[in-house]
Amino acid sequence: MDRIFRALADATRRDIVRRTLGGEASVSELAGAYDMSFAAVQKHVAVLEGAGLVTKHPHGRERMVRGNLHTIQRAQALLERYEQIWRSRIDRLDELLADTGE
Amino acid sequence: MDRIFRALADATRRDIVRRTLGGEASVSELAGAYDMSFAAVQKHVAVLEGAGLVTKHPHGRERMVRGNLHTIQRAQALLERYEQIWRSRIDRLDELLADTGE
DNA sequence: CTAACATGCAACCATATGGTTGTAGATCAC
DNA sequence: GTGATCTACAACCATATGGTTGCATGTTAG
Numbered sequence: 387m388d389r390i391f392r393a394l395a396d397a398t399r400r401d402i403v404r405r406t407l408g409g410e411a412s413v414s415e416l417a418g419a420y421d422m423s424f425a426a427v428q429k430h431v432a433v434l435e436g437a438g439l440v441t442k443h444p445h446g447r448e449r450m451v452r453g454n455l456h457t458i459q460r461a462q463a464l465l466e467r468y469e470q471i472w473r474s475r476i477d478r479l480d481e482l483l484a485d486t487g488e
Numbered sequence: 489m490d491r492i493f494r495a496l497a498d499a500t501r502r503d504i505v506r507r508t509l510g511g512e513a514s515v516s517e518l519a520g521a522y523d524m525s526f527a528a529v530q531k532h533v534a535v536l537e538g539a540g541l542v543t544k545h546p547h548g549r550e551r552m553v554r555g556n557l558h559t560i561q562r563a564q565a566l567l568e569r570y571e572q573i574w575r576s577r578i579d580r581l582d583e584l585l586a587d588t589g590e
Numbered sequence: 591c592t593a594a595c596a597t598g599c600a601a602c603c604a605t606a607t608g609g610t611t612g613t614a615g616a617t618c619a620c
Numbered sequence: 621g622t623g624a625t626c627t628a629c630a631a632c633c634a635t636a637t638g639g640t641t642g643c644a645t646g647t648t649a650g
Contacts, residue, residue, distance in 0.1 A: 391497035395490050396608085400566075407574045414626055426609055428627075433607095447617040447626050455574045462567045464502075465560055472509045472557045498638085516596055528639055530597075535637095549596050549647040595648075600641105607636070618625075 390461050393437035398422075399430050406440050407453030413442075416451060492563050495539035500524075501532050508542050509555030515544075518553065 393399055398420055405411055405419070417427040431451055434440040438457040442449045495501055500522055507513055507521070519529040533553055536542040540559040544551045 387502070388497050388499060391493045392607095395493035395497055397490060398608095400489070403570060404573060407570055408577050412626080413628095417626095422608090423610065424627085425611080425629085428629090429608075432628095449627070453570070453574065455571065458567055458570050458574075462564065462571070465564045465567070468506060468509055468555070468560050469557065469564070471506060472555065472560075475510050494637095500638095514596080515598095519596095524638090525640065526597085527599085527641080530599090531638075534598095551597070591650100593649085596646085598643100598645080600643085602642105603638105603640080605637080605639100608634090610633080611631090613630085614628085616625100616627080619623090620621100 387460070387464065389433075389437040390439065390457060393433050393439050394461070396430070396433075398427075399434055399439075402427075402430060402434060402451070403439055403453050403458075405453075406451045407455065407458075410443070410450040410452045412445075412448040412450055414448070489562070489566065491535075491539040492541065492559060495535050495541050496563070498532070498535075500529075501536055501541075504529075504532060504536060504553070505541055505555050505560075507555075508553045509557065509560075512545070512552040512554045514547075514550040514552055516550070 394403070401420075402416055405416065413428055413431055414424065416431065417424040420427055431440065431442070434451075435442060438454055440451050440453055442451055444450075496505070503522075504518055507518065515530055515533055516526065518533065519526040522529055533542065533544070536553075537544060540556055542553050542555055544553055546552075
């Protein structure tokens with residue numbers, strides 16, 4: 387989970403995720419989209435791959451990068467648990483107020 | 489957004505968020521819960537505060553830490569947009585298949 | 591008032607991160 | 621086959637991060 391959030395904590399990487407969720411792209415296509423070296427973009431893709439946010443699929447001499455929805459959903463599930471914790475606290479407070487009121 | 493995800497990319501900080509969403513806690517209460525120095529926990533709280541994931545509220549000599557649901561929801565909204573992008577890609581693919589089928 | 595406690599902050603250290611350049615292996619185009 | 625292209629990977633550098641200790645300040649308790 388550390389790696390997922392860490393990978394998402396960079397605007398370039400989030401943009402790569404966005405692009406590759408919308409449709410797969412080769413590493414060099416991605417590299418062309420940002421104002422940094424090919425190797426830098428490649429490293430970003432590697433970080434995303436390590437976090438499971440994208441997968442790479444060889445196609446000839448290119449590696450097509452695909453966003454992986456499942457990992458996004460894992461992060462979402464965690465945040466939803468947090469929201470649930472918050473709501474249950476409110477419920478407890480409501481209960482407490484109800485008890486006081488009786 | 490960088491800071492939000494970066495702050496969440498650490499197990500100790502996620503645990504602090506979880507605890508303080510369930511009910512506020514002082515910095516020293518939090519520090520007692522982890523096997524590291526007070527200053528280290530204090531830094532984690534500062535990172536979370538900088539990301540807007542928690543707020544601090546003076547109460548006597550203590551500072552009570554509260555999880556901030558709103559920031560969690562901002563992160564959720566981003567992930568949901570990603571999910572939406574993915575779904576719209578699938579829709580486009582479906583459309584394409586439908587066209588081919590006709 | 592004084593001692594103990596809660597916090598903040600600075601200095602320091604080791605390691606991780608994000609970028610660079612350069613080199614080398616595959617694969618495609620001609 | 622040869623050159624161009626796509627990718628991978630290593631070495632290197634500056635800065636950020638996560639931890640430590642030590643010290644200063646504010647607040648409560650007795």
